[in-house]
Amino acid sequence: MKRYLILLRTYLFSQRFNVCMLALLLLGGIGLELLSPLLLQNFIDTLQYPGSSFFIPVLLFFCFTIFNQLCTTFASYLSEAVGWRATNELRVDLTLHCLNLDMHFHKAHTPGVLLERVDGDIATLSDFFSNFVFVMLGRFLLLLGIIVIAFMADWRAGLLFLIFTIFLFSLFKPIQKRGVPMFQAARQADAELASFFEERLSSLEDISGNGAQPYVMERLNRLSRRILHTARLSSVYGRLFSGALEIGAKALMAAILTLGASLSRHGQMSLGTIYATFFYTNLLTNSLIEITFHLDGFQKALASIQRVTELHSATSAIVDGEGGLLPDGPLALRFEHVTFGYAPEKLVLHDISFELRSGRTLGILGRTGSGKTTLTRLLYRGYDVQQGAILLGNTDIRRTTRAELCARIGVVTQDVQLFQASIRENLTLFNPNISDTEIMHALAELHLTQWLAEQPHGLDTVLTEGGGMLSSGEAQLLAFARVFLHNPDIVILDEASSRLDPATERLLQQAIGRLLQGRTGIIIAHHLDTIQRVDDILILEGGHIREHGERHLLASDPTSRFSQLIQSGLTEVIA
Numbered sequence: 361m362k363r364y365l366i367l368l369r370t371y372l373f374s375q376r377f378n379v380c381m382l383a384l385l386l387l388g389g390i391g392l393e394l395l396s397p398l399l400l401q402n403f404i405d406t407l408q409y410p411g412s413s414f415f416i417p418v419l420l421f422f423c424f425t426i427f428n429q430l431c432t433t434f435a436s437y438l439s440e441a442v443g444w445r446a447t448n449e450l451r452v453d454l455t456l457h458c459l460n461l462d463m464h465f466h467k468a469h470t471p472g473v474l475l476e477r478v479d480g481d482i483a484t485l486s487d488f489f490s491n492f493v494f495v496m497l498g499r500f501l502l503l504l505g506i507i508v509i510a511f512m513a514d515w516r517a518g519l520l521f522l523i524f525t526i527f528l529f530s531l532f533k534p535i536q537k538r539g540v541p542m543f544q545a546a547r548q549a550d551a552e553l554a555s556f557f558e559e560r561l562s563s564l565e566d567i568s569g570n571g572a573q574p575y576v577m578e579r580l581n582r583l584s585r586r587i588l589h590t591a592r593l594s595s596v597y598g599r600l601f602s603g604a605l606e607i608g609a610k611a612l613m614a615a616i617l618t619l620g621a622s623l624s625r626h627g628q629m630s631l632g633t634i635y636a637t638f639f640y641t642n643l644l645t646n647s648l649i650e651i652t653f654h655l656d657g658f659q660k661a662l663a664s665i666q667r668v669t670e671l672h673s674a675t676s677a678i679v680d681g682e683g684g685l686l687p688d689g690p691l692a693l694r695f696e697h698v699t700f701g702y703a704p705e706k707l708v709l710h711d712i713s714f715e716l717r718s719g720r721t722l723g724i725l726g727r728t729g730s731g732k733t734t735l736t737r738l739l740y741r742g743y744d745v746q747q748g749a750i751l752l753g754n755t756d757i758r759r760t761t762r763a764e765l766c767a768r769i770g771v772v773t774q775d776v777q778l779f780q781a782s783i784r785e786n787l788t789l790f791n792p793n794i795s796d797t798e799i800m801h802a803l804a805e806l807h808l809t810q811w812l813a814e815q816p817h818g819l820d821t822v823l824t825e826g827g828g829m830l831s832s833g834e835a836q837l838l839a840f841a842r843v844f845l846h847n848p849d850i851v852i853l854d855e856a857s858s859r860l861d862p863a864t865e866r867l868l869q870q871a872i873g874r875l876l877q878g879r880t881g882i883i884i885a886h887h888l889d890t891i892q893r894v895d896d897i898l899i900l901e902g903g904h905i906r907e908h909g910e911r912h913l914l915a916s917d918p919t920s921r922f923s924q925l926i927q928s929g930l931t932e933v934i935a
């Protein structure tokens with residue numbers, strides 16, 4: 361319960377005015393609902409006296425009903441607004457939290473599962489905020505009022521109401537205990553299906569190209585069967601409980617009518633009171649049915665809260681340092697005895713030590729799987745080293761903040777992420793503060809003005825998701841422009857390994873040259889032209905440094921590994 365209270369306090373506090381308004385409306389509505397049957401009681405009882413006015417109770421009953429409806433309508437508007445605002449805030453917080461989690465976490469949680477957490481679970485929670493908190497709280501207060509009034513009418517009627525309500529509430533806990541895992545399983549199955557679609561739809565080409573459709577469909581069938589099973593189980597369970605409640609309600613009505621009839625025969629209960637008590641029986645059972653109806657949503661919300669708080673309490677293995685220690689301008693970097701593995705028992709990099717002076721460019725060569733990309737990931741703290749240290753401008757990067765590193769380092773990967781949005785939005789990453797003039801300037805600096813002119817609608821050309829209409833070289837050109845706008849001091853570039861047409865290759869080479877001007881650069885090089893432009897060379901073999909030094913010195917030393925590679929056409933490492 362503590363978790364839910366913390367969640368409520370965190371996300372409802374900022375809306376305290378609306379919450380107070382809502383509470384007042386709820387209390388007003390409840391008061392009117394409780395008073396209406398008393399008016400009817402008065403009406404029936406005074407009818408027996410000749411000359412009594414029945415007009416006023418009838419008018420009041422009608423006015424109460426209208427006011428009650430007005431209160432309920434406004435309250436439901438407010439509760440929806442409060443619910444959605446609270447969950448929107450929670451969604452933003454959770455998205456930011458996920459973005460700040462380390463890459464180990466993101467490897468272990470597929471985007472589909474995170475999508476279900478950040479979107480699916482939070483949509484369920486919106487119901488929790490708007491319905492459970494306000495509607496259920498209101499219904500509970502109404503129940504309390506009914507029991508008090510029933511006791512005031514006759515203690516035996518009050519006792520019947522009380523026993524019936526306590527009996528049902530005593531069932532809630534065990535029902536909830538059994539129900540939450542069922543709803544949790546149902547939502548987990550939904551999350552797996554979302555994850556399945558996300559993963560398979562993004563690799564359609566590979567699936568159809570390799571004839572894997574039957575296996576994919578078989579897996580889909582298995583997941584669908586699981587969803588059917590878990591959804592059926594949770595919905596039948598919910599239905600069983602509301603069915604049992606309805607039977608209990610009818611039993612209470614029968615008991616109240618029997619009690620009323622017997623008391624009235626002995627002159628201990630008026631006809632009006634019997635009618636009012638019967639009315640309250642209806643009100644009580646309707647409230648209980650409404651509570652059970654929302655209990656279904658509540659059980660789903662409990663399961664969602666559990667998963668959302670789990671995600672919220674996941675901490676990043678990358679912890680920010682004190683920050684503010686990096687010097688201005690292009691940064692020198694140093695690896696000191698760095699050892700790293702994605703899993704501690706399987707090391708990928710072994711005792712790596714080298715230095716890159718500020719403003720120079722390092723070309724990293726090595727066979728596939730030798731650890732080139734891993735080395736660059738350590739630099740921007742995608743992961744932290746297991747042993748040793750990485751220093752930027754003589755500062756251990758563990759003493760910097762990730763925001764600081766992001767601002768100082770620009771990364772262009774082979775797998776450039778492009779969005780289904782205009783070229784402008786893809787370049788600015790949706791930052792509206794970057795003007796078209798700045799974009800055009802960046803494109804001109806990278807010699808991409810002509811390339812842009814060839815796009816059908818210039819900056820407004822809409823790219824398909826994943827940049828399907830661009831070659832890998834063109835996608836990298838866009839990524840260069842992104843980095844140029846970002847203006848970092850260190851550029852990390854994992855060059856596109858695919859063969860490019862000569863025009864794109866030329867553009868890329870010009871852009872790389874401009875991008876590296878006045879910056880420290882690390883290039884995982886796949887093209888001879890690129891290798892020719894770097895200052896230093898680092899050759900990795902099986903996670904060890906095989907060779908490191910200035911390019912022209914290594915090239916002129918016939919015994920060096922680099923010159924041997926050049927003589928062999930570099931086919932071993934840049935293919």
Ligand SMILES: Nc1ncnc2c1ncn2[C@@H]1O[C@H](COP(=O)(O)OP(=O)(O)OP(=O)(O)O)[C@@H](O)[C@H]1O
Binds near residue numbers: 727729
């Ligand atoms: N996220 C990850 N989790 C676990 N292992 C990984 C991960 N990324 C890479 N590896 C493993 O680490 C080793 C080095 O991979 P890395 O991507 O750094 O090599 P690379 O030299 O850049 O290769 P390529 O040229 O093919 O990109 C490989 O054995 C790879 O399987």
